[in-house]
Amino acid sequence: MNTTNLIEDLRRLSPPEYGWLVAAGWAVLACVAGWFVWRRRRLRSAVLSAVPVLAEPSPWELALAELERLLPLLQPGTSRAYGLAAAAVLRRYLEGRYALPVPRLATEEFLLVARQAAELAHGQQEILGRFLGACDRFKFGRYTASAAELRELHAAVVEFVMTSRSS
Secondary structure, three states: OOOOOHHHHHHHOOOOOOHHHHHHHHHHHHHHHHHHHHHHHHHHHHHHHHOOOOOOOOHHHHHHHHHHHOHHHOOHHHHHHHHHHHHHHHHHHHHHHHOOOOOOOOHHHHHHHHHHOOOOOHHHHHHHHHHHHHHHHHHHOOOOOOHHHHHHHHHHHHHHHHHHOOO
């Protein structure tokens, strides 16, 4: 009688191989992850294409917004601060609108450049000269303007920006 030891026979058997199953699982996982990444990018590009791109504000829009922020300075005690800030706003506007190299020029130098600029009409050049002259009086002459003078000056520069935006 041939007796076999069942336990000993089971020990001799090699364990089943599950390597192919693990590899298949990783492949399925990679495919699912790839699908999620593709889907997310597709949705993101759809959302980004649906969002309108905001245009950069024009030089005149920036100037008008900055001039509006200067309204609290239209008081006799803040004439100098208004003159400094308003002249800087106007110079940045002219640089952005007409590509004039005005921020680093003295007022007299700037007015010479402005006279040669074909884009600026003679009337606009006169307004600039008066405005920058008044700002220079505030900055360098320590002139204190009345509230009415400051409001008039402010209205002139706002009108200059408004009329020059389309010329």
